[in-house]
Amino acid sequence: MGLNMVAAHAKWPEENDAIFGLAAKAKQAIDTYGKDNVIDSTLGALVDDDGNLICLDTVFNELKSLPNAQIAAYAQVAGQEDFLDAVQTACFKEYRPEAYIKAVATPGGTGAVRHAIWNYTNEGESILVCDWFWSPYVTISEEFGRKVTNFEFFNEKGEFNISSFKEKFEDLLKKQKRLVTVLNTPANNPTGYSLSDEEWDEVLNIAKENAKDPENKIILLVDVAYIDYAGVGSERRKFFSKFSNLPENIFVVIAYSMSKGYTMYGMRSGAAIGISSKEEIVNEFYYSCMHANRANWSNGTRGAMSVMTNIAKDPAKKKVYEEEVNKYKTMLRNRANAFVEGAKECGLDILPYRDGFFVSIPCDNAKEASAELIKENLFVVALKKGLRFAVCAVAEDKCRVAPAKIKKVLDNL
Numbered sequence: 001m002g003l004n005m006v007a008a009h010a011k012w013p014e015e016n017d018a019i020f021g022l023a024a025k026a027k028q029a030i031d032t033y034g035k036d037n038v039i040d041s042t043l044g045a046l047v048d049d050d051g052n053l054i055c056l057d058t059v060f061n062e063l064k065s066l067p068n069a070q071i072a073a074y075a076q077v078a079g080q081e082d083f084l085d086a087v088q089t090a091c092f093k094e095y096r097p098e099a100y101i102k103a104v105a106t107p108g109g110t111g112a113v114r115h116a117i118w119n120y121t122n123e124g125e126s127i128l129v130c131d132w133f134w135s136p137y138v139t140i141s142e143e144f145g146r147k148v149t150n151f152e153f154f155n156e157k158g159e160f161n162i163s164s165f166k167e168k169f170e171d172l173l174k175k176q177k178r179l180v181t182v183l184n185t186p187a188n189n190p191t192g193y194s195l196s197d198e199e200w201d202e203v204l205n206i207a208k209e210n211a212k213d214p215e216n217k218i219i220l221l222v223d224v225a226y227i228d229y230a231g232v233g234s235e236r237r238k239f240f241s242k243f244s245n246l247p248e249n250i251f252v253v254i255a256y257s258m259s260k261g262y263t264m265y266g267m268r269s270g271a272a273i274g275i276s277s278k279e280e281i282v283n284e285f286y287y288s289c290m291h292a293n294r295a296n297w298s299n300g301t302r303g304a305m306s307v308m309t310n311i312a313k314d315p316a317k318k319k320v321y322e323e324e325v326n327k328y329k330t331m332l333r334n335r336a337n338a339f340v341e342g343a344k345e346c347g348l349d350i351l352p353y354r355d356g357f358f359v360s361i362p363c364d365n366a367k368e369a370s371a372e373l374i375k376e377n378l379f380v381v382a383l384k385k386g387l388r389f390a391v392c393a394v395a396e397d398k399c400r401v402a403p404a405k406i407k408k409v410l411d412n413l
């Protein structure tokens with residue numbers, strides 16, 4: 001046994017991020033074989049057809065026009081007041097629930113996920129997440145001595161598996177009397193699935209049924225990191241209005257991110273937005289998150305907050321910003337359609353795609369498949385239950401041909 005200087009709770013395996021490692025390999029392949037001969041579908045960021053990161057002009061022109069002092073200054077611990085209004089409008093658009101609502105600025109959606117997990121669970125408890133998930137939910141839970149239980153996202157027919165959800169939800173609630181359930185929708189990472197409005201009704205009916213026991217505390221953490229690329233208009237935001245007039249012991253936290261919708265990934269901005277039918281409960285949320293902000297990162301990125309606020313305040317800027325986002329939303333949809341069509345043509349089995357940056361391919365030996373695909377200069381991320389193809393990072397013509405290449409490798413494993 002070597003010497004451990006870190007405390008036991010902070011000792012973790014010495015491993016680097018697998019996705020960033022794979023992306024570095026893809027870069028090497030591009031240098032060796034040329035970008036036309038490599039498909040790099042590793043990173044979860046929107047890139048143009050030449051592989052350059054897309055950075056919205058409206059956003060960065062606004063940022064660069066800010067006085068230096070406004071970029072340099074500290075923000076308020078809970079976030080600038082005008083930002084806290086703007087972020088709610090950006091999130092809900094015309095589907096603001098009828099409820100008491102309060103927001104707290106966080107460094108990205110990650111900060112909001114962190115606050116919801118830490119502030120709404122007790123030591124040793126489990127949170128509930130579906131079995132196709134963004135791995136930081138586990139990292140965050142582990143960091144805090146929480147566990148993660150999975151429900152099956154899809155049934156054999158490839159539909160949202162409401163009975164698996166119900167079973168796991170009720171099991172944990174019975175044991176813990178308190179439960180944080182994470183739903184990453186619309187435009188789920190890694191599957192591209194979005195719960196339909198009917199599926200949301202089913203989820204909420206189960207929550208409401210269980211809320212009849214006043215001892216149960218039900219927290220729905222809705223991670224909407226990719227919402228700005230979901231649907232055509234704002235129809236994928238309709239479910240927000242279902243959070244109106246919920247029982248007092250159902251609390252909703254929205255994790256909102258500026259990373260994708262404003263292409264401000266590294267500028268770390270977002271919000272935790274709490275929704276309750278009871279004012280006391282959102283006030284409690286607000287002060288709990290404010291304390292957690294102060295304890296962890298003190299305050300968020302002032303310049304990023306100002307960008308959102310200024311765009312929201314000026315109708316002309318807002319219009320140009322929305323047009324710019326819509327242009328890329330269409331690009332993304334065309335790429336995803338090309339992948340889905342390519343998959344249908346060659347008979348590659350994929351999970352139901354609705355919106356967003358990723359498509360997933362279920363398979364048993366994803367690591368091996370990913371390693372074989374590297375030999376074909378196709379870079380995809382291996383997950384526990386399959387492969388994740390990032391349509392956000394690959395040009396449409398390559399999205400069209402990738403499924404056949406994947407199918408061939410999977411058939412020969």
Ligand code: PLP
Nearest residue numbers: 108109110134189223225257259
């Ligand atoms: N949730 C999901 C599912 C994500 O994929 C991401 C980013 O990759 C986030 C949340 C949060 O991102 P950020 O902290 O950059 O806002």
